[in-house]
Structures are given as C-alpha cells and as structure tokens.
Amino acid sequence: MLINEKILTGIARLYIFIENVKPCMNFNTPNEDKPLKEIIVNKDSANQRLDKFLAKYLNAAPKSFIYKMLRKKNIKLNSAKAQGLEILAESDTIQIFMADETINKFRSEKKVELHSAYIDIVFEDENILICNKPRGLLTHPGASSDNDTMLSRILAYLYKKGEYDTSVESVFTPGLCNRLDRNTTGIIVCAKTLKAAQQLNKAISSRESEKFYKAIVIGEINSKGALEGYLTKDKKNNIATISDSGEKSVLTEYTPICAKNGYSLLKIKLITGRSHQIRAHLSDTGHPILGDGKYGGKKDKEPSFQMLHSQGIKFFGLKGELKLHNGTEFSAPPPEDFLYYQHKLFGGAL
Numbered sequence: 001m002l003i004n005e006k007i008l009t010g011i012a013r014l015y016i017f018i019e020n021v022k023p024c025m026n027f028n029t030p031n032e033d034k035p036l037k038e039i040i041v042n043k044d045s046a047n048q049r050l051d052k053f054l055a056k057y058l059n060a061a062p063k064s065f066i067y068k069m070l071r072k073k074n075i076k077l078n079s080a081k082a083q084g085l086e087i088l089a090e091s092d093t094i095q096i097f098m099a100d101e102t103i104n105k106f107r108s109e110k111k112v113e114l115h116s117a118y119i120d121i122v123f124e125d126e127n128i129l130i131c132n133k134p135r136g137l138l139t140h141p142g143a144s145s146d147n148d149t150m151l152s153r154i155l156a157y158l159y160k161k162g163e164y165d166t167s168v169e170s171v172f173t174p175g176l177c178n179r180l181d182r183n184t185t186g187i188i189v190c191a192k193t194l195k196a197a198q199q200l201n202k203a204i205s206s207r208e209s210e211k212f213y214k215a216i217v218i219g220e221i222n223s224k225g226a227l228e229g230y231l232t233k234d235k236k237n238n239i240a241t242i243s244d245s246g247e248k249s250v251l252t253e254y255t256p257i258c259a260k261n262g263y264s265l266l267k268i269k270l271i272t273g274r275s276h277q278i279r280a281h282l283s284d285t286g287h288p289i290l291g292d293g294k295y296g297g298k299k300d301k302e303p304s305f306q307m308l309h310s311q312g313i314k315f316f317g318l319k320g321e322l323k324l325h326n327g328t329e330f331s332a333p334p335p336e337d338f339l340y341y342q343h344k345l346f347g348g349a350l
Contacts, residue, residue: 037096051084056171061106110166115156127196132332186310208317213268216307217287220259227252240276242284309334
C-alpha cells in the first residue's frame with residue numbers, strides 16, 4: 001500500500017511538472033503542429049459559402065476531402081470550427097492546418113486554350129461580357145474532347161487582356177450565366193467577377209430577366225399566344241417532350257412578326273428556361289422550327305440546322321456596380337444564314 005501511494009504521488013508531481021513546462025516543450029495538439037496557411041478573405045472573394053471558396057482554392061481536391069478537413073478542424077474559419085455553409089465576409093480569416101506539400105497536392109494551375117478565334121462582342125465592361133455565339137459551337141465543354149467552346153474562347157480572350165488570373169492563388173474563374181444549344185446562335189452572358197456572377201445568376205433563376213428569341217417555324221401563325229406544359233428531358237437521347245403533367249413546368253410566349261408561304265417568323269419570350277424548351281414547345285404545337293431535324297422541322301434539304309436565334313436579354317433588380325444595366329436590352333443581330341432564309345421566305349421588308 002505504501003509503494004502504491006509513492007507511485008501515485010510521483011505521477012501527480014510529474015503531471016504538474018509537465019503542465020508547467022508544456023509551453024516550452026512545444027506539446028501541441030495534432031492540428032497545431034502542422035504548418036499553418038492563413039487566408040484573408042478580400043472583397044472579391046466575399047459573399048460566398050466557405051465550402052464553395054475551398055473547392056476553388058483546393059481545386060484538385062475531392063469535396064469529401066474538404067468536408068473531412070472541416071470536420072477534423074484542419075480547416076477553420078476565424079479560429080473556430082466551421083461546417084462549410086458559412087457565408088464569407090471581407091476580412092474573414094481561413095486557417096488551414098496542413099503541411100505545405102499536402103496543400104500543394106490539392107492545388108493546380110488553371111489551363112487556358114489559347115484560341116485565336118474571333119469573338120463577336122455585344123457589350124463589355126469590368127463586370128460583364130456579352131457575346132453573340134456563332135452556330136456550331138458548344139457553350140461549355142461536353143463529354144466530347146472538343147476544346148473549342150464559347151467558354152474556352154472567352155477565357156482565352158480575357159487571359160490575353162490580363163483579366164483572367166490562372167495562378168493557383170486565384171480562386172475565381174469567369175463563368176457563363178446562360179447556355180445555348182450547339183446550333184442555336186445569339187446572346188451569351190459572361191460574368192467577369194464573383195459579384196457579377198452571383199447577381200446575374202440570381203436574376204436569371206428568379207426571373208428578374210427577360211430573354212427574347214427569333215425563330216422561323218413551319219406553318220403559319222397569325223396571332224400571339226402562350227404555350228404552357230411540363231418538360232421531360234431524355235438525357236440519353238438528348239431530346240425533350242412536352243406533357244400536361246410533370247415536375248418541370250414551362251412557359252413560352254410568342255408573337256408573329258410575319259406569316260406567309262407556309263412559314264412564320266416569330267418573336268419569342270422565354271419565361272422559364274429549360275433545356276430545349278422552345279424547340280420542344282413549338283414542335284408540340286405542330287410548328288417545329290425550320291431545319292430542326294430532332295424535333296420534326298426538317299421539311300426541306302436545307303437548312304441543316306434550326307433557325308433559332310437568341311436575340312436579346314434584359315435584366316432587372318441588379319445592385320451596386322451592376323444596377324446601371326437594369327432595363328437595358330442587350331441585343332445581337334442574327335447570323336447571315338438566318339437572314340438569308342428570313343429574306344427568302346418573307347421578303348426584304350423585315
């Protein structure tokens with residue numbers, strides 16, 4: 001019993017000694033004895049979720065790794081545990097408790113395809129770039145290995161101007177706010193800053209914008225109207241169908257500009273913005289777009305592509321530096337092949 005008491009007393013004294021000298025002996029927690037990377041959030045990176053920022057900063061890391069580091073407190077926000085859902089504010093501090101080699105492993109420099117292709121610019125300022133997309137060009141990279149897309153051309157253009165930073169320290173990449181099918185021409189909106197991306201995407205998703213199209217369809221339509229329904233997309237065959245019930249409601253308004261010789265030239269206002277909405281909706285009414293073989297518009301040997309052009313876009317509710325664009329309609333002229341068929345079918349007075 002006496003021996004046990006002496007052992008216990010010695011252990012107690014040793015514990016007190018360790019606690020007193022701990023700061024000098026660098027007895028740190030596992031997180032704290034790793035090199036610390038500290039990031040101060042600037043105004044260009046504020047107003048986004050922490051996990052979204054980290055996905056850009058650690059751009060080669062899987063999301064599961066980022067959330068694991070948050071759970072284990074290897075990544076903190078303002079010295080506190082974070083979930084990733086927190087909205088960053090300017091001057092917030094993000095601490096990363098990982099070795100430099102681990103951080104570098106999950107970061108890669110962005111690649112730019114240096115295209116020399118011409119970009120038809122409708123409007124540009126420090127926040128927004130609006131272009132007129134040509135026919136036959138994908139908006140974004142798809143499953144194919146085609147690296148020539150509208151996005152890659154825009155990024156190359158901005159890179160050459162010095163407005164796209166591809167270094168690992170840059171967490172923002174300019175992005176497109178809308179999408180057009182490969183053979184649909186017209187307005188493409190690019191956000192050059194994070195604030196612009198957030199506001200423009202919100203305006204489009206919350207219907208604080210108006211999108212206008214021009215189309216040549218088979219059959220004569222003499223009065224304006226609205227088409228309602230529900231759209232279902234067959235992703236495997238890349239084709240949409242319209243029905244009376246479903247999950248994704250669609251609404252398309254149209255006004256005839258001219259109707260003659262078995263064809264109509266329409267101005268279309270897109271209320272909802274589903275993939276293939278206009279093409280599927282018009283086909284469902286028995287008036288497919290001329291040249292659109294996928295939706296029954298291949299009446300003649302030519303044209304071999306749909307006569308559909310995204311002519312204009314208008315925004316509302318934009319704030320800050322973007323509010324001066326509220327109510328302005330940005331418009332793009334149709335391509336020469338569209339104008340050729342327009343003149344051929346309806347005459348030169350339009």
